[in-house]
Amino acid sequence: MSSAIYNSRIIDYYVRLITSKYSYVNVSELLHHAGMKAYEVADQGHWFTQEQIDLFYEKLVQLTGNENIAREAGRYAASPAALGVMRQYALGLIGPANAFELINKATSNFTKSSNYESRKISSNKVEITVTPRIGIVEKPFQCKNRIGFFEALVVVFGFKLPHVQHPECIFNGGESCRYIVTWERSLSVYLRRVGIAVTIVFTFMSLFMAATGRWTVLEILLPLFVSLVCILAIVVAKIENSEMQASLDNTRESTEKLIEQIDNNYNNALMTNEIGQALSTCTNSEDILANVCQIMKKRLNYDRGLILIANSDRSKLVLHNGYGYSHDQLGLLDSVSFNLDSPNSKGIFTISFHEQKPFLINDLKEIEETLSPQSQSFVKRVGTQAFICCPIVCEGKSIGLLAVDNVKTKNPLVQSDISLLMGIASVIGISLRNADLIESKVRQFNSVLQVLSASIDARDSLTAGHSEKVTEYSIGICRELNLSTDECEKIRVAALLHDYGKIGVPDAILKKEGSLTPEEYDTVKAHAGKTREILARINFEGIYREVPDIAGSHHEKVDGSGYPQGLKGRDVPLGSKIIAVADYFEAVTAKRHYRAPMPLDEAFQLLRDECGKQFESRIVEAFLSYYSKAYQYVPPTRDEPAVFSVRGGTRVSSSVPVSFIVDGNSYDAVSRDLSMKGIFVASHEDVHEGTPIEICMTLPDNFQTVEARGRIAWVNRRQEIKKTTLPTGFGIELLEFKEKAERFMEEFISRCALEN
Incomplete structure (x- = not known):
């Protein structure tokens, strides 16, 4: 694969020119032909290969019919809308001479294909030599683009279009491309020269008049000459100060943008550090996801974020955590089924999960035609305008999705956003995998302990x-x-x-x-x-x-x-x-x-x-x-013996991992409340009232196992909410406990009731 050697800003000012003067050209089609993405072009840190640049230009000439559009695009760099930060950087150099003097450093921000050298011939003339690096094969249109860029570099300072000579060219057998750029001198330079000439003329005239004794004439002309020189000096100083002020203003703007970028980099670095520190102490999956969302909300400039994890049989994505969403929107997200095993499901989340690649959409209109009516309705209800989704992958296996979106107009999402989020997603994947391994080892450890103790008893x-x-x-x-x-x-x-x-x-x-x-x-x-x-x-x-x-x-x-x-x-x-x-x-x-x-x-x-x-x-x-x-033990009295009882009818809130079997299929969930008569389980599985169910759960305080049979008594779905205080799930009526499970359950509920 060829190296990426051309910065996205080169294509960006081509695109801006097209939008301004060639609006009939389909930019999306043009970028697709060249293997480019709009968000890559918008990202000033992205680079393209020579092949992509060639394909882009070839298609552009075909669509516009303008074979000189490369030079026109180079000139367009003088437009305030074209180069952004680079334009401010150039203006901060005060004049074309200084800009050309630093041409090699300036162009390194745009291209890695060639070396630039400049030589000052006079105050308004420079020679620039461009030598392609070894292994790089440029095309003639890039030479024209350079000429246009040199012209823009002069025009941006308010000068007329310069004269560019091209005496040597690599496409005409030369070893390098050599350019001689000449531009008109500025008004301050002309006035300064006039002032110098006036001073010299006046000096000689004064000496001549003094030598010939014409003191009366000298007395009349001296004030006039002094006044003229002073006026010229004041005008020159004012013009130069004006140019200097403009340069300082542009430098200030560049500095502010640089500080903004530094602040973003600092926040990203802090976020990476905070995520690392937070996850290093987390061994529970829910804690990991909660910490990541909290840090993303604090450090990243996105309106909302969510984490979806595949269920146990990898048939759908389930919402596990998020931020920025209202209660109603969370309810909507909870009710929507992001199917993974349906052949008709072609949503971006599903594709991202299966193909393990991120998606960035800056305008939902770009994909509106590919969305089903249901998806379009969903997007409108949650109010998404632009979003990024990244697969959470560990050991080559997709386990979920990380998604962020904006509901208010902001800076466009770019490639660097994807890179940042993919980094976060990989950390989430590794952390979740480690948490699963730790939980598995804990279960194994406790199983061994149970077996050892039971073997004696x-x-x-x-x-x-x-x-x-x-x-x-x-x-x-x-x-x-x-x-x-x-x-x-x-x-x-x-x-x-x-x-x-x-x-x-x-x-x-x-x-x-x-x-x-x-x-x-x-x-x-x-x-x-x-x-x-x-x-x-x-x-x-x-x-x-x-x-x-x-x-x-x-x-x-x-x-x-x-x-x-x-x-x-x-x-x-x-x-x-x-x-x-x-x-x-x-x-x-x-x-x-x-x-x-x-x-x-x-x-x-x-x-x-x-x-x-x-x-x-x-x-x-x-x-x-x-x-x-x-155990609610009541000491003996004269009339009544000691009582040893458990409040079996008490219902307590407690999150306990629960495994259950329905219709021969096994699932994992978490309880929300418990009693001797029944429990409520938070789960997104599609179950029905009256269905027989078998449950197994390990009590957290002493790791005793409770197994029981029952039936699904009621279902709490988003489409039919029976208890708003409970999440999506279902209630189980307990009908029969196995072995000592009933006693274990009674003791556990009694302890929880006491603690609460």
């Missing part, structure tokens, strides 16, 4: 669920103590695995119904040390590094009488002290082979009695506080 039906219950109590204590999230997570994992050392205890001892012998008791006690030994072989990192010590010390006592190491007081890890209380309470209140479950009031009293001996007082109090709130 499953050896005996009476101890099944023991580790999960101890984990729940431990997390409850952590929250009552206001421990950090990392500390809670560390203790959660240790609680799940605290009894793993029992894998080495024979079933005959674990399931023995009578009292244990001293030897058997020693075997059971060895499980704590075995737990530490086994878990130490697992490569726990980061916050999990202390898990083996915490899990292996849950039978230590604050008075030092515990095992296996006999740790005392502060030497016992905090997590171990917490698990010790949770483990003791769960053990005494559950049925075992050798005894019945202990009544709650007795168990609570035992905990209090062991404060300062086996347990730390503040941890026992934290557990009692948690338990009474979570």
Whole structure:
């Protein structure tokens, strides 16, 4: 592929000339023939190849019939509408001589095809030599265009059209193109020369009159000569000041535009930095998208933006986040289906997603003919005038779209906008992929933990669920103590695995119904040390590094009488002290082979009695506080026994990931509220009332799994909104829970209700 060596501004002033004098020419057709886009031409940082320039000019001559249009386009550069910043830059150089002196630097902003050298012959004459670089093959029309540009460079300063000689040309066998440009001198130069001539003449006349003694004549002429010289000096100074002021004005305008560009670059750099910093701390997909939209709104000069992500079966794009839209417009976006698998769907979003290429539309009229009546109605309702959409791609796979648009007239969107947004889209893609990987690893990690803990509990039906219950109590204590999230997570994992050392205890001892012998008791006690030994072989990192010590010390006592190491007081890890209380309470209140479950009031009293001996007082109090709130425990009275109940009818707001199966198809969604009778799920899937459904969700505080069967009771669609406070989705009536799921659900809802 040829190198891009010609700046878009060259084509831009061709296009401006066409619009001004050749309005019958279809610019879109001309650009398409040359493989150019309108937004590329508008972007002053874009460059084209020699082949594109050749195709453009060839078609332009064909459409206009003017073989000298190259020179005319070069002259058009003198127009205030033609060169923009470059025109101000040239005017800032005060005059043509200075402009030609810096011709090589100036032209480097337009072309990389040739080297320019200038030589000053006189104050109004320069010689310019243009030598094509190695490997570049220019065309004769480009030589004519240069002549027109040199003429424009003189005319732009208010001079008449200069005389350009072309004694040597590469297209006539020369090694380079040589031009001699001559222009009329400015009025200030003429007046300055007149002033000098008058002064010289007056000086000689004065000397002659003084030598011949004609003092009377000298006295009359002297004031006249002095007055004339002063008037000429004042006029020259005024003209020069006027030229200088014009130059300063243009320089100021150039500076303001440069500062504006610097400000844009600074904002873009800040945005890139802020996105990087924000995403480095995000491991959740929704948090990633929310942060990106917030930063784009703050840093980018677009009215609105949105992020669409493909659903699980990649059949349609779903709105996940955005900014700048009204509530009604968001509702409209939520209700519109951007289908990805329909053969009749030819929308730009669909094409961009499948072909993985961006689109920039500065005027929707450009594509109006390709839009369906439904799409045209949608565009009018959201009020879009110009927009850019970029595919979000990761590892060669499209996962969504990033789109921005303007509803008010602003500067045209250009290629650099696409480049910036494509960069953002790639960061989003990588971040979402990383988040998926992290979430997958977390799910795998938690699954392994569940399997490990269940493998011990499953050896005996009476101890099944023991580790999960101890984990729940431990997390409850952590929250009552206001421990950090990392500390809670560390203790959660240790609680799940605290009894793993029992894998080495024979079933005959674990399931023995009578009292244990001293030897058997020693075997059971060895499980704590075995737990530490086994878990130490697992490569726990980061916050999990202390898990083996915490899990292996849950039978230590604050008075030092515990095992296996006999740790005392502060030497016992905090997590171990917490698990010790949770483990003791769960053990005494559950049925075992050798005894019945202990009544709650007795168990609570035992905990209090062991404060300062086996347990730390503040941890026992934290557990009692948690338990009474979570399970609505009412202490016994004279007339009524203790009550252990859960408010099963309570409905709580909670976002929990939910997997559900409808008609044999599996989908992922998120709950919005929960109760024992039913849940509401936010989802864009097309479901119908009365349809049977199976759900599975993992509770966030203790990772217990709830599986249930039910039916779809009602549907909340944008076309038929039944509850405006809820998003698009549906309500599920829960009919049957599997295994222990009902108890898990009751406990979770009760805890959420308490926290709320």
